[in-house]
Amino acid sequence: MPALIIENDKIKEAVQTIIDLGGDGILKCVQCGACSAVCPGVKAGFPVLCRLLIRKILNGQMEETIEEVSTWGCQSCNRCTEICPQGVRPQEVVFAYRRYQANDLALSTSAFGPQMSLYQVGHAVTTEATAENRKKVGLDPVPPTALNNAQAQKEIQTLLDNSPMADLGIF
Amino acid sequence: MAKVGVYVCHCGTNIAGVIDVEAVRAHAETLPDVAVARKDLFMCSDSGQEMIKQDIRAGLVDRVVVAACTPRTHEPIFRAACEAAGLNKYLFEMANIRDQDSWVHGQDHSGATEKAKKLMASAVGKAARLHPLEDKYVDVTKAALVVGGGVGGIFSALELANMGFTTYLVEKEPSIGGVMAMLDKTFPTNDCSACILTPVMVDAGNHPNIKLMTYSEVEEVEGYIGNFDVKIRRKQTYIDWHKCTGCGACAEVCLEQTKGKIKDEFNLGLSARGAAYIHFPQAVPKKAVIDAANCLNCRGHKFGEEPRVSKKTGEPMIAPCQEACPADAINRSLSHDPNGRIEEIKVGSIVVATGYQVMDKGWFKEMAPDSPNVITALQLERLISATGPTGGKLLRPSDNEKPHTMTFVSCVGSRDEKFHTHCSRVCCMYMIKQARLLKEKYPDLSINMHFIDVRTAGKDYDEYYVGARKMGVNIFKGKVGGLEMLPGDKLRVLAYDMESATPIEYESDLVILATAIELPESAKKLAQTLGLQFCGSNFFRELHPKLGPVETSTRGIFLAGCCQGPKDIPDTVSQAKGAAAAAAVPLAQGKVKIEPILSEVHTEKCSGCGICVPLCPYDAISLKIHGDRPRAEIDMTQCHGCGVCTSACPSGAIVLHGYEDDQIYAQIAALTA
Numbered sequence: 001m002p003a004l005i006i007e008n009d010k011i012k013e014a015v016q017t018i019i020d021l022g023g024d025g026i027l028k029c030v031q032c033g034a035c036s037a038v039c040p041g042v043k044a045g046f047p048v049l050c051r052l053l054i055r056k057i058l059n060g061q062m063e064e065t066i067e068e069v070s071t072w073g074c075q076s077c078n079r080c081t082e083i084c085p086q087g088v089r090p091q092e093v094v095f096a097y098r099r100y101q102a103n104d105l106a107l108s109t110s111a112f113g114p115q116m117s118l119y120q121v122g123h124a125v126t127t128e129a130t131a132e133n134r135k136k137v138g139l140d141p142v143p144p145t146a147l148n149n150a151q152a153q154k155e156i157q158t159l160l161d162n163s164p165m166a167d168l169g170i171f
Numbered sequence: 172m173a174k175v176g177v178y179v180c181h182c183g184t185n186i187a188g189v190i191d192v193e194a195v196r197a198h199a200e201t202l203p204d205v206a207v208a209r210k211d212l213f214m215c216s217d218s219g220q221e222m223i224k225q226d227i228r229a230g231l232v233d234r235v236v237v238a239a240c241t242p243r244t245h246e247p248i249f250r251a252a253c254e255a256a257g258l259n260k261y262l263f264e265m266a267n268i269r270d271q272d273s274w275v276h277g278q279d280h281s282g283a284t285e286k287a288k289k290l291m292a293s294a295v296g297k298a299a300r301l302h303p304l305e306d307k308y309v310d311v312t313k314a315a316l317v318v319g320g321g322v323g324g325i326f327s328a329l330e331l332a333n334m335g336f337t338t339y340l341v342e343k344e345p346s347i348g349g350v351m352a353m354l355d356k357t358f359p360t361n362d363c364s365a366c367i368l369t370p371v372m373v374d375a376g377n378h379p380n381i382k383l384m385t386y387s388e389v390e391e392v393e394g395y396i397g398n399f400d401v402k403i404r405r406k407q408t409y410i411d412w413h414k415c416t417g418c419g420a421c422a423e424v425c426l427e428q429t430k431g432k433i434k435d436e437f438n439l440g441l442s443a444r445g446a447a448y449i450h451f452p453q454a455v456p457k458k459a460v461i462d463a464a465n466c467l468n469c470r471g472h473k474f475g476e477e478p479r480v481s482k483k484t485g486e487p488m489i490a491p492c493q494e495a496c497p498a499d500a501i502n503r504s505l506s507h508d509p510n511g512r513i514e515e516i517k518v519g520s521i522v523v524a525t526g527y528q529v530m531d532k533g534w535f536k537e538m539a540p541d542s543p544n545v546i547t548a549l550q551l552e553r554l555i556s557a558t559g560p561t562g563g564k565l566l567r568p569s570d571n572e573k574p575h576t577m578t579f580v581s582c583v584g585s586r587d588e589k590f591h592t593h594c595s596r597v598c599c600m601y602m603i604k605q606a607r608l609l610k611e612k613y614p615d616l617s618i619n620m621h622f623i624d625v626r627t628a629g630k631d632y633d634e635y636y637v638g639a640r641k642m643g644v645n646i647f648k649g650k651v652g653g654l655e656m657l658p659g660d661k662l663r664v665l666a667y668d669m670e671s672a673t674p675i676e677y678e679s680d681l682v683i684l685a686t687a688i689e690l691p692e693s694a695k696k697l698a699q700t701l702g703l704q705f706c707g708s709n710f711f712r713e714l715h716p717k718l719g720p721v722e723t724s725t726r727g728i729f730l731a732g733c734c735q736g737p738k739d740i741p742d743t744v745s746q747a748k749g750a751a752a753a754a755a756v757p758l759a760q761g762k763v764k765i766e767p768i769l770s771e772v773h774t775e776k777c778s779g780c781g782i783c784v785p786l787c788p789y790d791a792i793s794l795k796i797h798g799d800r801p802r803a804e805i806d807m808t809q810c811h812g813c814g815v816c817t818s819a820c821p822s823g824a825i826v827l828h829g830y831e832d833d834q835i836y837a838q839i840a841a842l843t844a
Binding site: 030031032033034035036037038039042043047051052079082083085086087 | 587588589650652653669673676
């Protein structure tokens with residue numbers, strides 16, 4: 001494994017990028033690890049979340065980490081923010097990093113499908129089983145949400161077209 | 172005309188790194204009244220001071236202005252230099268071009284230089300109009316008060332008493348000893364806390380110069396250094412301490428009557444006491460008290476009432492505690508004042524050593540505070556103490572079973588911006604101590620300790636920590652994120668190992684929280700009484716963090732121990748002895764100096780309107796008949812020179828020496844020029 005080279009310019013740029021993208025508590029981190037202790041993503045085997053992701057950013061390893069899929073394991077449960085003794089708001093850092101990844105289209109492949117689905121029908125995830133279950137209890141197989149509302153779908157598409165998401169060219 | 176000497180200090184690069192010192196010096200030469208303007212790398216050095224002295228002796232200057240750091244630390248030095256050269260020391264004025272200028276305008280060199288010129292010019296304006304003043308002296312009462320009877324207070328009191336001064340040691344609990352008396356053993360030597368503290372407590376209790384006032388609280392403090400008038404409330408014990416022998420018979424019968432419903436504070440709620448109780452077995456003084464709020468008034472025998480007569484036996488039905496007392500120290504028929512009584516004492520100096528409390532576990536919802544098996548480290552201390560609720564056996568509170576796995580959690584409420592941002596300083600060490608003691612006693616016990624980082628800065632401390640690792644205590648870097656209650660009174664620990672970057676999850680039988688050290692609520696009331704200030708971490712603020720660690724901004728009041736900030740026993744004792752030495756100075760001198768920067772009423776101008784009387788924050792002003800009419804009069808010993816009366820007086824009759832009208836107008840003129 002190559003040794004980590006500490007370059008101040010890289011670190012500064014990394015920290016500023018994350019701050020600009022919403023992770024403005026990052027410099028408060030003292031690396032206590034409480035966030036990772038409660039993170040379901042870390043427990044599920046995504047190691048580069050919370051504490052370790054922050055460490056890597058603070059080391060300036062933005063490019064080296066860009067293909068990391070751990071960040072997409074964040075379930076936004078926010079327990080890290082609740083537990084953090086220093087007010088880092090680790091979830092915001094994870095999300096800022098995701099925005100950085102998304103800008104370079106370094107999205108997890110699993111993220112593309114739901115994004116397109118969200119654009120087309122207004123739901124990120126839909127399953128066949130839902131329709132069956134609803135029929136069994138005498139409900140319309142399509143729920144009365146955006147899925148069943150062309151007007152709402154149109155509005156969602158307009159919102160997404162006008163958002164930074166459109167620049168990624170997924171849709 | 173005044174001959175002002177101006178001396179501009181570089182303060183190394185503190186000032187010269189930002190301000191153009193030569194420009195400030197040259198500007199001084201252009202000012203009226205300035206006779207000499209010089210500069211030096213360090214004005215406070217011998218050569219800098221010598222420069223001032225030579226100019227005074229040569230008759231070049233008769234007023235001195237030093238533009239340098241802060242008068243807080245350096246004004247006395249320069250005043251002394253003036254005095255040594257034969258100039259009245261109150262003809263000296265300081266311009267603070269460091270704290271108020273170079274430090275705060277570090278990025279604006281030219282702006283800072285301009286500001287320095289103005290600050291210096293304003294000091295010159297004032298200095299040229301100063302008048303010589305004389306110091307005043309008042310006698311002192313050669314006695315001291317120590318507030319708080321923990322290890323800090325005990326050592327302060329012993330030092331002062333050994334120097335020959337009468338010392339009042341006031342403690343709110345029935346016995347002295349404080350938190351140290353609750354500890355089992357002490358790091359890093361593992362000597363028994365009670366064994367080393369008890370003889371010292373007894374010394375304090377028996378010392379001819381120490382007046383022990385336990386179960387007492389400071390109610391009111393008035394006066395000033397050398398002459399404090401203190402009111403102390405001796406709380407109602409409901410037991411005649413002259414008669415009580417400390418046998419504990421009342422406590423025993425009372426515990427039967429109250430059926431264990433009252434939590435014992437000394438064992439932090441892990442055991443019960445009676446309403447009549449003795450604080451702890453080695454208490455000094457060993458006397459019982461009755462906690463009236465919890466007293467059941469057994470057999471209807473209330474305080475202040477004669478016992479009822481039994482219809483069956485015709486005998487009076489006296490309460491069991493009174494019946495049990497072999498020394499006749501309990502007489503419930505007497506009418507006791509529930510407020511106790513106020514005792515007034517006079518002292519010359521005061522040492523405050525009120526100690527600390529640890530945070531309650533209830534604050535930490537993520538740490539399963541409802542589980543009986545989650546306890547604070549101080550509770551564990553009682554649990555493993557020979558005088559504790561289990562006689563020193565490690566048994567977990569839920570079922571009195573010996574735990575197999577236990578967990579220590581560091582930094583609970585410390586280093587946490589939601590609670591306290593400070594490091595509580597002793598937790599790492601006492602957790603390691605507890606782990607070592609338990610590992611020695613129960614080698615099979617699995618002990619896991621979780622730290623943010625281990626802080627063991629102290630003599631022999633790191634060796635103690637490394638020793639714990641060698642003994643097989645598992646130490647993990649990474650803060651515990653949460654605890655979850657599981658069936659069977661177990662706890663799931665959610666932690667993280669930083670070194671391997673992996674989550675840790677296991678079941679633990681007992682969890683110890685090292686909760687933060689903080690100032691007790693009761694100390695806040697005392698702060699108001701004594702006029703003490705708080706620091707950022709909400710402990711009492713010392714005069715200077717490095718150079719005035721035992722002094723406070725109130726002269727004659729000193730600090731020792733954890734009330735000033737978290738510290739271990741060696742540091743507390745050191746500071747206690749230091750505070751005692753500092754508190755003894757005015758007592759030994761027999762008189763104290765009062766700076767003459769005080770207000771004075773010019774009686775002939777005073778209209779006797781009385782506006783100044785309620786404005787004075789120190790109650791120093793009263794109206795006295797002068798001739799045939801009332802006139803304001805200021806008590807020199809009470810005046811602090813704040814200037815409120817001076818600015819409020821409609822007749823301009825009050826003069827604050829050292830800050831007279833023309834002096835202040837000259838300053839304003841220079842600043843707005």
